[in-house]
Amino acid sequence: GGSRDRRGGKGYGVSMNAGAATEPVARGAASPPLPILVVAQTPPPVHGQAVATARFLEGAYTRIRLHHVRMAFSDEGADVGRFRLSKIGRLAGLVVRVVLARMRTGARVLYYPPGGPSRIPFARDVVFLGLLRPLFDRVVFHFHATGVSRLYASLGPVGRALFRRAYFEPDLAICLAPETTEDAQFIRARRVTVVPNGVDDPGVAGKLEARAVPPRILFVGHVRETKGVLVLLEACRKLHAHGVALELVLLGGFHPPEFEDEFRQRVASAGLAGAVRCDGEVNGADKWRAFAQAAVFCFPTYYEAETAPLALLEAMACGLPVVATRWRGIPSIVREGVTGYLVEPRHPDALADRLAQVLRDGPLRERLGRAGRDEYERRFTLDRHRAGMEEALCSLSASPASAGGEGR
Numbered sequence: 001g002g003s004r005d006r007r008g009g010k011g012y013g014v015s016m017n018a019g020a021a022t023e024p025v026a027r028g029a030a031s032p033p034l035p036i037l038v039v040a041q042t043p044p045p046v047h048g049q050a051v052a053t054a055r056f057l058e059g060a061y062t063r064i065r066l067h068h069v070r071m072a073f074s075d076e077g078a079d080v081g082r083f084r085l086s087k088i089g090r091l092a093g094l095v096v097r098v099v100l101a102r103m104r105t106g107a108r109v110l111y112y113p114p115g116g117p118s119r120i121p122f123a124r125d126v127v128f129l130g131l132l133r134p135l136f137d138r139v140v141f142h143f144h145a146t147g148v149s150r151l152y153a154s155l156g157p158v159g160r161a162l163f164r165r166a167y168f169e170p171d172l173a174i175c176l177a178p179e180t181t182e183d184a185q186f187i188r189a190r191r192v193t194v195v196p197n198g199v200d201d202p203g204v205a206g207k208l209e210a211r212a213v214p215p216r217i218l219f220v221g222h223v224r225e226t227k228g229v230l231v232l233l234e235a236c237r238k239l240h241a242h243g244v245a246l247e248l249v250l251l252g253g254f255h256p257p258e259f260e261d262e263f264r265q266r267v268a269s270a271g272l273a274g275a276v277r278c279d280g281e282v283n284g285a286d287k288w289r290a291f292a293q294a295a296v297f298c299f300p301t302y303y304e305a306e307t308a309p310l311a312l313l314e315a316m317a318c319g320l321p322v323v324a325t326r327w328r329g330i331p332s333i334v335r336e337g338v339t340g341y342l343v344e345p346r347h348p349d350a351l352a353d354r355l356a357q358v359l360r361d362g363p364l365r366e367r368l369g370r371a372g373r374d375e376y377e378r379r380f381t382l383d384r385h386r387a388g389m390e391e392a393l394c395s396l397s398a399s400p401a402s403a404g405g406e407g408r
Contacts, residue, residue, distance in 0.1 A: 033065040034397055035107040036140070039098055039128075041071040046283060047222070048310045049113060049144035052197050059386035063394045067105045069097050091124060095131055102135055109396055110136040114167065114183070116305030117147030122163075129166040138171040138396050141189070145305040146328060149186035174392055176308035177329025193392040196332075198385025199313040199376075202288040211295055214245035215359045218294035218320070220287070220311040221301075223263065223278065224255040228300030228325060230266060234348035235300075235355060237270040244356055247275050251282045251290055291318040295365060296358045299324040302345035308333055316376040321368035323354045333380075339372040 042054040057068050072090060101107070110132065115121020125148075133139055152163055172191045173184030184192045217236070221227050229250065236248050254260040260278075267276045282290060291297070297315035299322065308329035315322055316333075322340030324330050334340045341358070343350040358365055 031063070031397070033061070033063055034109065034394060035065045035067060035105055036109040036111050036393060037098065037101055037105065037107040037136070038066050038068045038111045039071060039094070040068070040111070040113050040142075042068075046281060051310060052144060053113070055198065055200070055382055056386065056389055059382070059389070061386070061390050064390055066111075067101055067107055069094070069101050087124075091127060095128065098132055099135070108137040109140065109393075110138070111140045111142065111393075113142045113144050114148050116145035117150050118305075119151070121145075122148065122151055126162045126166045130162065133166070140172045140174065140393065140396070141167070141170045141184070141187075142174040143176065143180065143183055144307060146180050146183055146307050147305050149183045152186070172392065172396060174389070177332040179332060180307045180329045191395065193395070195388035195392055196379060196385065197308055197310055197313060198380050198382040199310055199317055200382060202291065202314070202318050212247060212293045214247050215295035216247045216249055216293060217355060217359075218249050218251070218290060218297050218315075219299065220251045220290075220297075220314070221299065221309065222255040223250055223252045224259060224303070226301070226303040228302055228345065229263065231300045231346055231348050231351060232298055233263075233266055233270060233272070233276070235352035236272060236275070238348065238352040239356055239359075240270075240272060240275065242356070244359060246355075246359060247277070248272070249277045249279060249290065249294070251279050251287065253281050254278075287314075288318065291315060291320060294320055296320065296355065297322050297340075298351070298355065299330075300343070300345070300351055301325055301330075302327055306330075313376060313380045316372035316380065319369040319373040321358050321365050322372060323351065323358060335371070335375065338368070339375050340368055 038053070038057065040053040041050045042057065043050045057066055071094060112129070115125055129139075148167065152160060155163060167187045170187065170189050172193065173181075173187070173189035175181045175184055175192065175194050176197055178194055181192055181194070217232075219227075219229065219232060223229050232248070236246060239246055254263065263278075267273055279290070291314060297312070297320045299309060299312060301309065302325060306328045312322055312324060312330065312333050316339060322334050324334050324340065324342055325345045326342040327345050331342060334342055336342050341354040343354055358368070
């Protein structure tokens, strides 16, 4: 529906910066909170960007006031990134709701998460930002997906002009990891700030379950080829052939839905029908229970829009060792040999070797898991994430306005 006001509570004032520098932010108690219009997806459907946005909006802040206008282009995960005629009407409705919220709240800062390297989100962004950026003094892009800059080279002259009008020279670009600032640099953001995501603390829910026997490998995310699930399946086939007892559990929906048939055929042909479970989308206490029962979390992604997956942070919060790929922002999360191991994308042999090492060595699993939990507490709690977001957004108060996108 309309916009929601989020404010109050504590401000923490911790930020991590990369790229363009930020000036010190004055902390005068008399300064009114900075009103910001947040236009972004929240669940449903459940996916990383939507969940991260919801947790950000739920925070309590003293120096910013958030007004949320919810994107609602997809009702379920299978529709994300796909064209539907109904989405045209929803885009028109979103534009109207944003204009009304802008008038009602007086917010002159627009917060928006650009799409990834797909033409459908690009078309949405071109229309939305082309119409609405001139209404705001300052624009903030939060890059939960990467790759939009890679579209530019494939566009013709008109497409490039629309791209520049929509994306170029935002006042602030927030990225999730130092390795994922490429888009922000390409669009010439006036300031680039790195604010790692944060996730809920599972507490006892992530600790009290008995580990499954045989040892369980857990994957959580969209079950799609570029998330590396077929590579993981091949690695499990190799482990099984060498006598390594294991069970593979995948939590998440298939993307696209027709990929499920291919995946199940691969499971059968690998002789793993009794060792692989696909439990679909699982949330809440059931999800934490799945983490607690696992021996190792595996995320062999090479997904084109990947940034810094929330599922890795959730695994570390539950004290699980992680085996993942050296891809996009993941090396800034997983510390090689400390909280887990990294392998090159699409290398099932290397993946199988690291999984075997972790599955066969109980003390190693415990050491990696404890270090992962420590890393979570030090860097990836919700309090730290919200503190970094507040600090980054407050930096806008110290910078000159961009005059509604002048110079693009």
